[in-house]
Amino acid sequence: MKIAIVYCSKFQGNTKKLLDVLAEKEGVELFRVSELSNNQLPNQDQYDIIGLASGIYAGQFHRTIRNYVKHLEYGTKVFLIYTYGNESSIYTNSVIKRLNKRQCSLVGEFGCRAYSPIPVSKKIGEETAGRPGDDDFLDLTQFFDKLIEENRSE
DSSP states (O other): OOEEEEEEOOSSOHHHHHHHHHHTSTTEEEEEGGGSGGGOOTTGGGOSEEEEEEEEETTEEOHHHHHHGGGSOTTOEEEEEEEESSOOSOTTHHHHHHHHHTTOEEEEEEEEEOOOOOTTOHHHHHHHTTOSOHHHHHHHHHHHHHHHHHHHOO
């Protein structure tokens, strides 16, 4: 199974730390959205599933990832990976709305707390120090392996 993951990881590089774990898996290719010409993934039909990954910026996926959705082919299977400092259930709302407009099939989501030194709350920085860490990497690997297994038979 071939998987492409289009990502944006800027502030602390936390999202990229997670993706580096997945990059070691067979069939996984990472694409930094800012390095794609015309924001188009070459030969989307060569991939079984497309992943979109981002840190959370102002409560949502980075705008480059949200904007990238319009380049996905209709009906594409998509999964989401994101890192955040403070927990919330709304982080994926805007990107999911865009995926729905493209009739994409959301096959999984993985969110992970990650270190954020933004001075909104000293407590958040303390709670997220050292994250993502080994437990997060293990959780991500389990999520990904299950995602592959569930979509292999389709």
